[in-house]
Amino acid sequence: MSIRKSRVAALAAATVSAALAVTLVAAGPAPARSGDRGGAVPTRVATAEGQVQGLAAGSVRTFQGIPYAAPPTGERRWEEPQPVRPWSSPLDTRAPKSACAQPTDQPIAIEGGGDEDCLHLNVTTPAGRAAGRLPVIVWIHGGSFTYGDGATYRAAELAAAQQGAMVVTINYRLGAFGFLIAPGLRAPANLGLLDQQAALKWIKRNATAFGGDPRNVTIMGQSGGGYSVCAQLVSPGARGLFSKAIVQSAGCVGPDGSFTRAQAEANGRAFAEAAHCEDPRTVDSCLRRRPTPELIEASASGHDGYRPVVDGMVLPEAPSRAIAAGRFARVPVLHGSTHDEMSGLAGLDEVMTGTPLTPEAYAEKVTEQFGKDSPAVLAEYPVADYAAPGAALSAVLTDSEWSTAALDTQRALARHTRVHAYDFAEARAPYFKNVPRPASFPLGTGHMVDLAYLFDNDLFEPLDAAQAGLSETVTAYWSRFAATGRMDGGGLPTWKPFTDRSPYVQRLASGHIGRTDFAADHHYAFWKALALSR
Numbered sequence: 064m065s066i067r068k069s070r071v072a073a074l075a076a077a078t079v080s081a082a083l084a085v086t087l088v089a090a091g092p093a094p095a096r097s098g099d100r101g102g103a104v105p106t107r108v109a110t111a112e113g114q115v116q117g118l119a120a121g122s123v124r125t126f127q128g129i130p131y132a133a134p135p136t137g138e139r140r141w142e143e144p145q146p147v148r149p150w151s152s153p154l155d156t157r158a159p160k161s162a163c164a165q166p167t168d169q170p171i172a173i174e175g176g177g178d179e180d181c182l183h184l185n186v187t188t189p190a191g192r193a194a195g196r197l198p199v200i201v202w203i204h205g206g207s208f209t210y211g212d213g214a215t216y217r218a219a220e221l222a223a224a225q226q227g228a229m230v231v232t233i234n235y236r237l238g239a240f241g242f243l244i245a246p247g248l249r250a251p252a253n254l255g256l257l258d259q260q261a262a263l264k265w266i267k268r269n270a271t272a273f274g275g276d277p278r279n280v281t282i283m284g285q286s287g288g289g290y291s292v293c294a295q296l297v298s299p300g301a302r303g304l305f306s307k308a309i310v311q312s313a314g315c316v317g318p319d320g321s322f323t324r325a326q327a328e329a330n331g332r333a334f335a336e337a338a339h340c341e342d343p344r345t346v347d348s349c350l351r352r353r354p355t356p357e358l359i360e361a362s363a364s365g366h367d368g369y370r371p372v373v374d375g376m377v378l379p380e381a382p383s384r385a386i387a388a389g390r391f392a393r394v395p396v397l398h399g400s401t402h403d404e405m406s407g408l409a410g411l412d413e414v415m416t417g418t419p420l421t422p423e424a425y426a427e428k429v430t431e432q433f434g435k436d437s438p439a440v441l442a443e444y445p446v447a448d449y450a451a452p453g454a455a456l457s458a459v460l461t462d463s464e465w466s467t468a469a470l471d472t473q474r475a476l477a478r479h480t481r482v483h484a485y486d487f488a489e490a491r492a493p494y495f496k497n498v499p500r501p502a503s504f505p506l507g508t509g510h511m512v513d514l515a516y517l518f519d520n521d522l523f524e525p526l527d528a529a530q531a532g533l534s535e536t537v538t539a540y541w542s543r544f545a546a547t548g549r550m551d552g553g554g555l556p557t558w559k560p561f562t563d564r565s566p567y568v569q570r571l572a573s574g575h576i577g578r579t580d581f582a583a584d585h586h587y588a589f590w591k592a593l594a595l596s597r
Contacts, residue, residue, distance in 0.1 A: 224538035256298060444458055
């Protein structure tokens with residue numbers, strides 16, 4: 064199994080563990096507040112397209128479900144995003160609108176499956192900052208380009224952090240509606256990336272109305288959203304639309320989450336056949352007539368069906384190749400991963416069977432994954448060095464498939480721009496609500512769990528007091544980076560840039576924020592030597 068395929072399979076399996084007991088439900092609106100009475104800032108804002116009526120609650124004001132492009136429905140299905148039609152009466156933006164159409168087989172999916180009329184965004188700002196120039200953070204959600212939405216990531220803590228920020232969470236077309244290439248279908252590639260760019264253009268037009276600075280925009284994403292940021296760093300159409308980037312749990316160098324055109328077309332043929340539109344002469348008209356549920360049914364679900372496509376236009380080349388060669392927007396980048404990305408997968412068997420992984424089963428799994436290299440891997444990660452065989456397996460999978468790519472990415476970026484790097488290493492982080500954990504070893508901070516410290520999302524357990532303190536520090540760091548491109552000042556613990564000569568990586572954990580030897584901790588030299596020996 065290739066590294067990329069093994070990573071996707073691992074993510075799918077880890078998600079299955081959460082699916083045991085969790086269904087993500089779109090968040091409802093915050094308590095309403097009438098008009099502008101008692102608020103420090105107006106809750107009615109005039110955008111370039113028309114007025115929007117939001118609400119103020121607590122430390123923030125929110126505007127949800129603002130359309131940034133015309134509905135991509137009817138004749139606009141599989142077309143580039145088009146300008147939204149202006150409105151004359153104030154638009155009610157006190158509650159979120161529909162997520163984009165998606166399968167419902169994973170816990171990160173939206174209940175009900177969303178809708179094709181979904182090109183909306185949500186704005187959160189500090190309640191006491193009507194004027195001035197807030198840095199703008201644009202959140203691109205993850206979900207393997209197939210699942211999720213922006214509204215479920217409630218951004219009050221990030222917006223009201225020490226520096227303050229205008230936080231915008233966006234929807235973009237997913238799966239077959241956003242990343243399909245099918246022979247005979249007259250549609251541009253990478254519609255999901257084009258949607259993201261359309262949202263950035265909306266922000267350029269409208270940030271000032273909300274107190275934001277359209278010249279100081281940071282794009283931010285995790286997992287599939289992080290790979291989206293990697294793609295936007297390379298895409299010519301995104302140049303000038305952002306000035307900084309935050310990439311979480313996505314190695315822009317290495318397995319970078321993109322498809323070649325040939326790979327995408329093969330997946331597209333399979334989709335057309337599943338939709339009973341296999342005749343290349345009529346595939347375009349056939350697919351356009353199909354109702355949304357039938358297209359969702361025909362779509363590939365899970366985590367390996369859709370990716371940004373190297374089409375020579377929106378994405379001229381694979382991000383991994385472009386960034387390694389220095390062909391990307393040279394903006395400051397905050398890049399990192401979680402210390403235990405694969406802990407959910409490593410503990411999956413124990414959660415499902417109630418039986419911890421044995422040393423013998425650990426060796427079998429390593430042999431299955433690494434074949435002839437397994438003796439070297441087992442020698443580098445002896446089970447006796449870990450709390451349990453499951454913890455050893457988590458370290459092996461995390462280091463081989465995530466940590467090595469993270470450090471490669473940081474080194475490639477740092478040759479051309481300012482980089483700050485981190486390892487989110489909370490020993491006992493919150494987990495997915497109502498999902499059992501393995502009893503034999505702690506999961507640490509696994510894939511996606513870092514988001515519990517940045518957003519209020521119903522998917523995660525609540526933070527305890529120590530975790531809330533780390534959340535306050537992390538949101539302060541993130542908002543400071545968005546404001547200045549740096550991590551110093553503001554009374555925060557020192558965080559130096561990552562450079563070739565000094566590869567500084569900040570450990571983020573309750574009670575331990577400071578430099579860590581990321582390469583040694585994640586056995587980087589071993590994995591690089593192993594790759595060279597093949």
